[in-house]
Amino acid sequence: MTTKVTDFKSSQSPDSGSNLMPRRALLTGSLGLAGGALAAAGLSPLTTRAEGFMPPEVPQWTKSLGPGVLTQPYGQPSKFESHVQRRTVEWLTADRIASISFTPLADLKGIITPSGVMFERYHAGIPQINPDHHRLMIHGLVKRPLILTMDDLARLPSISMIRFVECPANGGMEWRGAQMDRVQFTHGMLACCEWTGVLLSTLLEEVGVDPSASWILAEGADGAHMSRSIPLEKALDDAIVVYGQNGEALRPEQGYPLRLVNPGWEGNTSIKWLRRLEVGDQPWFHREETSKYTDLMPDGRAREFSFVQECNSVITSPSPEKPLKQRGKTHIEGFAWSGRGKIKHVDVSRDGGKTWQEARFTSMVLPKALTRFALELDWQGEPLLLQSRAVDETGYVQPTYHQLRDVRGTNSIYHKNAIHTWKIHQDGRVENVQFV
Ligand SMILES: Nc1nc2c(c(=O)[nH]1)N[C@H]1C(S)=C(S)[C@@H](COP(=O)(O)O)O[C@H]1N2
Ligand SMILES: [Mo]
DSSP: OHHHHHHHHHTSOOOSSSOSGGGHHHHHHHHHHHHHHHHHTTOOOSSGGGTTSOTTOOOGGGSSOOOOTTSSSSOOOOGGGTTOOOBOOGGGOSOGGGOEEBOOGGGOOSSOOOGGGSOEEOSSOOOOOOGGGOOEEEEESBSSOEEEOHHHHHHSOOEEEEEEEEOTTTTHHHHTTOOOSSHHHHHOSEEEEEEEEEEHHHHHHHHOBOTTOOEEEEEESSTTOOEEEEEHHHHHHTOEEEEEETTEEOOGGGTTTOEEEOTTBBGGGSOSSEEEEEEESSOOOOGGGTTSSOEEOTTSOEEOOOOBOOOEEEEEESBTTBOOOSSEEEEEEEEEEOTTSOEEEEEEESBTTSSOEEOEEOSOOOTTSOEEEEEEEEEOSOOEEEEEEEEETTOOBOOOHHHHHHHHTTOOOSOOOOOOEEEEOTTSOEEEEOOO
């Protein structure tokens, strides 16, 4: 066996590049030997795709020196991962200044969204803010109005928490029947990061809130001056004024140097580039809570201040981006999340909701955070209608499209959390289908 391996190595010509493909012809000639050696050792390739890249071959990168330290003072993902990127739906917005890009959910590992691929939503582009010049003003119904610098904020007690941020327009295109061809577009206005900053309640203690106060206005320093009214109750609960994301400073796209994060609530309320907090005794009824971010109900009335992102889930593999490449054992994987707390359990159906099986969690189960689930699948080429249905700790069950439309009609844009269906074709291709 050892001799054979040595023979095989010495039989190869030197490879000029690190790519193995040019040697493929050579390898094919030697495969009988390699295959024989493997079989003798009780080994066989797990997939047919492994052919031609099998031990005992030694690839070029193992026989040479690579780039040294500080080749990239700030590291980047491997070039082979360049398909993992934000993407936009071109017809969705007229201009990239006021637009949205989507998180590549199908390629995420674990529950943390890397900062570089978190979805971005701007109403006036990204302001380039010098943190030394940034100020946060807190005023209104308070005893001691304050203007804080970033240094002032750094001196206050900090806290870190892993929480999702989701735009309530996530899935909105599907309300009207647009069947997007990637899970990135059906569900990718969603991300989950570790956020570090100061609890808003800590700041409110510093300024001393007047007993008559009940609402807070948060305003951004971008050209849109984007603003939302937040009930004082949320501000005193878990709202956090954030300067850190996934172990480093916030990214400019995410609000550098300072943003609000309202865990579990409409992403729209998590004001980026935060420059002003005003304490008042009623909401301000600004643009983003009247003209936008309300839900037009079937009776013609509009639901407003629908803050909570209700329980939702989606299968990320298989998905249009992750077709089934071969028959046999694999597993179904996805994300579940709820703006009301922890996920209690997730069921998966292969037959469009007729029968369900409980999935298992493959990550930590944190409140208001993405949670991963998985279920084994032994696929023999039969067509499937895959669905996931999440239940949160309040007992809320993710609705079907039918149930959601019964209550909300067809005029909504926001808060679509219906059970999603992927059709798996016999060739393993995955299609987005709306299935009641
Ligand atoms: N100042 C400001 N804050 C903002 C926005 C904005 O355009 N300006 N967009 C909001 C919207 S609609 C969403 S969904 C979230 C998205 O956060 P992200 O861009 O970090 O993903 O930011 C919110 N905060
Ligand atoms: Mo949003």
